[in-house]
Amino acid sequence: MTHIPFNQQLLNACAALLLLLSFAMLSQRRIVSLVSLYAVQGAVLAVATLLLAWRTGEGNLYLSAFLTISLKVAFLPWLLHRLIRRLQVYWDTEPLLNISGTMLIGIVIVVFAFGLAQPITQLASTSMRNAIGIAVAVVLLAFLMMITRRKAMSQVVGFLSMENGLFFGAMSATYGMPMIIELGVALDILVAVLVLGVFFFQIREQFDSLDLHHLERLSERQ
Amino acid sequence: MRLGPLIAQALEIAVALAAAPLFVGWVNQCRAWLANRSAPSMLLPYRNIRKLFHKDAVLAQNASPLFRIAPYVVFGAMVVAAAIIPSLAGRLPLVVAADAIALVGLFATARVFLSLAAMDVGTAFGTLGARREMMIGFLAEPALLMVIFVASLISATTALPAISAHLASEHLVIDPSLAFTAIAFTLVLLAENARIPVDNPATHLELTMIHEAMLLEYSARHLALMEWASALRLFNYACIGFALFVPWGIAARDIGPLGLTLAIPLLALKLAAAGAGLAVIETVSAKLRVMRAPEFLATAFLFAVLGLLVHVLLGGA
Numbered sequence: 206m207t208h209i210p211f212n213q214q215l216l217n218a219c220a221a222l223l224l225l226l227s228f229a230m231l232s233q234r235r236i237v238s239l240v241s242l243y244a245v246q247g248a249v250l251a252v253a254t255l256l257l258a259w260r261t262g263e264g265n266l267y268l269s270a271f272l273t274i275s276l277k278v279a280f281l282p283w284l285l286h287r288l289i290r291r292l293q294v295y296w297d298t299e300p301l302l303n304i305s306g307t308m309l310i311g312i313v314i315v316v317f318a319f320g321l322a323q324p325i326t327q328l329a330s331t332s333m334r335n336a337i338g339i340a341v342a343v344v345l346l347a348f349l350m351m352i353t354r355r356k357a358m359s360q361v362v363g364f365l366s367m368e369n370g371l372f373f374g375a376m377s378a379t380y381g382m383p384m385i386i387e388l389g390v391a392l393d394i395l396v397a398v399l400v401l402g403v404f405f406f407q408i409r410e411q412f413d414s415l416d417l418h419h420l421e422r423l424s425e426r427q
Numbered sequence: 428m429r430l431g432p433l434i435a436q437a438l439e440i441a442v443a444l445a446a447a448p449l450f451v452g453w454v455n456q457c458r459a460w461l462a463n464r465s466a467p468s469m470l471l472p473y474r475n476i477r478k479l480f481h482k483d484a485v486l487a488q489n490a491s492p493l494f495r496i497a498p499y500v501v502f503g504a505m506v507v508a509a510a511i512i513p514s515l516a517g518r519l520p521l522v523v524a525a526d527a528i529a530l531v532g533l534f535a536t537a538r539v540f541l542s543l544a545a546m547d548v549g550t551a552f553g554t555l556g557a558r559r560e561m562m563i564g565f566l567a568e569p570a571l572l573m574v575i576f577v578a579s580l581i582s583a584t585t586a587l588p589a590i591s592a593h594l595a596s597e598h599l600v601i602d603p604s605l606a607f608t609a610i611a612f613t614l615v616l617l618a619e620n621a622r623i624p625v626d627n628p629a630t631h632l633e634l635t636m637i638h639e640a641m642l643l644e645y646s647a648r649h650l651a652l653m654e655w656a657s658a659l660r661l662f663n664y665a666c667i668g669f670a671l672f673v674p675w676g677i678a679a680r681d682i683g684p685l686g687l688t689l690a691i692p693l694l695a696l697k698l699a700a701a702g703a704g705l706a707v708i709e710t711v712s713a714k715l716r717v718m719r720a721p722e723f724l725a726t727a728f729l730f731a732v733l734g735l736l737v738h739v740l741l742g743g744a
Contacts (some may be wrong), residue, residue, distance in 0.1 A: 214601040217741045221603030224737065228729060305725040312732050319740055340742050 212260050213332060219253035220336040224315070227346040229364060231311055236294055239362050240285045246369055249369075250298060257333065257376060265384045266376075272391055273372070275356035281365065281398055285358075288402050294358055294415055303351045305426050311346055321343030325378065333377035340374030343367075357408060357415045361401050368394055435687060436519040437511065442691065443509035447662035448655065457706030457744055472658060479530070479651035485546045487644055488645040497544030498645065498652035505659035514666040515690045517588035528574045530667070531568065534619070537624040537656070538564050539545075545641035552633050556640025559717060562639065563625060566724035567618045570611055573731035575631045577608045577738060578671050587667070591674035603741070607734035609672045614727035621658070623709040625720050634712070636687055665701050666694075673697060736744035 209217075226246045233239045251273040258266030286406035289295065302310070329337060347367035351360045368390070375382045382390075405415060412419040452469035459466035466473075486495065510521040511530055525533075542557035579585045580661055581604075582593035594605075618625045621638035633643070642653050670677065677690060715723055 209600060218603045218606075220603050220741065221607070221733075221737045224609070225733060228733070305722055306727050308725055312729065312736075315733075315736055319736065335741050339737075372663075 207345075212256060216256050216260075216333060217248050217334070218254060218340045219256065220377075222249050223343055223369075224339050227343045227366065228308065228311060229369075230362070231307055231346060231350050234304075235296060236289055236356070236358050236362075237286070239359060240282050240289065243285075243365055243369075244278050244282040245272055245361050246366060247282075248319060250369055250373060251278060253373070254376060254381075257380065260332070261380055263380055266381050268384065269372075269381055269387050273386065276391055276395065277365070277416075278368065281394075284398060284402065285362070288405060289358065292358075292415065294356060307349065307353055311349060314345045315342045317334075318345050329378050332364060332380055336377040337374060340370050340377055343370030343373060346370075346404075355416050355418060357401075357405055357417050360417065362400065365394065365398070366384065432518070432520050435516055436521055437516045438687065439519060439522075440506060440510050442694075443514065443659065443662055443666075444506070445699065446695075447509075447658040448476060450662050450665070450702055451658045453699065453702040454661075454706050454709075457703050458709060461706055461710040468638060472654070475522075476651045476655055479646075480648050482647040484649055489548060490644075491547055493540075494544050494547040494644075495649070497540045497547075498649040498656070500540045501537045502652040502656040502659075504533050504540075505656045505663065508533045508663045509666075511587070512663055512666045512696060513588040513591055513670050515677065515687060517592055517677055522588050524584065524614045527579070527587050527590070527667075528572070528585055530587070531572055531575070532661070534571075535564070535568060537576070541641055541653075545644075548644045550644060552636070552643055554639045556637055556643075559587070559637045560641060563618050563720055563724065566721055567615050567727070570724060570727040570731050571615045571619070573728060573735065574608045574612045574615065574671070576605060577731060577734045580735065580738060581605070587670050588677075591670040591677055594671070594672035595677070604734040604738035605672065607730045607737065609668075611666055611730035611734065612671065614723065614730070616661075616668065617708065618724055620661045620664060620726070622705065624712045624715050624723060627714050637716075637717075656662035662698075665698060668701070669694070669697050 223246060226242055226249065230239055230242045230246070233242060251270050254266055254270035254273060258270060259262075318341040319338040322341045326334045326337050344367050347370060349361045350366070353365035354360050354363065373389075381387065408417075408420070409415055439543070441517055449469060449472070452467075452472045456466040456469050507521075508530055510519075510524040510725070511525050511533070513519070513522045516522070538560065542560050545557040545560075547553075575585070578590050580592070582590045584590060584593070621628050626637040626639075627635065628638070630639060633640060638657065642650060675693075
């Protein structure tokens with residue numbers, strides 16, 4: 206094995222940790238822990254961004270690391286925790302599939318994602334191109350989480366985790382998106398979570414629960 | 428054939444036989460300290476085995492010959508496993524004779540005989556223990572094999588001494604795939620050796636027993652062999668862990684007196700640390716419901732597979 210620089214080792218470790226955290230979120234039944242795991246995922250992402258910024262010397266990566274920390278590690282988890290307290294939702298109901306089954310599907314998805322990322326990996330010229338597969342896997346695992354969960358709260362965390370995956374993918378394929386797009390995405394997420402927070406209250410007022418299968422029937426009749 | 432390797436091999440088996448009960452005693456002592464109890468003597472497992480050897484064996488009336496030979500088969504399998512695992516040195520006659528997959532098969536043989544013997548007499552508890560053991564075994568085995576496959580992929584061989592020699596010779600890098608497999612291996616170790624999150628080795632409540640329930644019908648020398656075999660199993664698992672994840676200090680080439688005298692204190696040091704770590708894990712975790720055990724082992728399998736995938740993707744970086 207060729208010798209890998211220490212910085213690259215740390216980046217690889219961060220990528221592996223992101224994948225692990227995705228699986229941890231997939232298996233987590235408690236919403237409070239889910240939000241904490243999301244914050245940890247954000248923190249790992251910020252560390253990876255900082256390492257990459259230090260390595261490549263790209264100034265705007267520092268900025269996006271700062272954005273990640275302030276938004277995904279501090280503000281959004283705080284907002285979600287506050288919503289959980291206000292709405293009194295601490296547990297997700299039993300997910301549609303049992304946990305072990307979801308995990309096995311998750312493994313298949315990771316293999317699929319790695320295959321999917323293979324052509325992109327060959328095209329990219331960054332030092333982190335091997336991590337693109339992990340980024341795709343994180344996105345797809347977040348999808349899986351949104352599919353298998355019933356409560357609106359876990360689905361929102363899945364949505365946010367998906368954005369983490371996209372961010373990581375952009376970082377490993379092209380050393381980050383242009384600053385203007387990054388700012389736009391960050392603003393989008395912020396607004397989305399704020400709006401969804403209002404939505405939660407509306408959903409609960411209508412149906413007395415945050416279980417989204419009440420929304421499947423679109424008729425006026427009760 | 429030269430005499431030196433044979434003596435070294437005999438020494439390795441002797442060390443395993445002697446150290447296994449002591450290792451169990453050490454884990455029990457650490458657990459007692461952590462629970463703020465006064466600890467039993469570390470030599471208690473030896474005394475227990477000696478006491479049991481001096482008693483007269485009692486057999487159930489409807490016990491078949493299988494019930495009687497099972498302890499010898501299980502104990503024999505564990506001794507052979509101890510001879511195969513490179514705990515002290517890498518190039519011993521028996522160590523190079525079988526690879527890691529044969530080793531897993533050896534553990535499976537022991538498990539099958541133990542379960543058959545437990546069902547042989549036909550008591551409710553024995554059957555219950557055997558069925559639970561098989562449930563855990565068939566889930567733990569793929570996870571263990573997957574752990575070995577990751578190590579084999581990294582070093583391109585399934586022979587344990589070659590794997591540990593390869594891993595010991597590498598640069599010290601942060602390898603996430605090895606870290607994941609180490610976690611998976613720890614979970615498998617806990618499940619396979621009837622340690623706390625899955626089974627409680629100190630339980631007296633038959634309904635929650637797994638391993639102990641299978642030994643309820645045994646007495647005297649048979650029970651002594653079974654207990655010694657389970658101590659050996661724990662020792663063997665610890666040594667597999669050392670060979671894969673802390674391979675430094677195993678005498679890879681030099682099997683002369685110098686290499687071995689260096690390897691023995693290092694092994695003792697690693698065992699002491701591993702025993703303390705095991706005691707900490709057992710103290711901080713609560714026993715799982717039996718129906719949660721598949722989830723526990725699915726997690727182990729997941730960690731091992733993640734290790735494999737991460738290695739395939741990032742290994743070439």
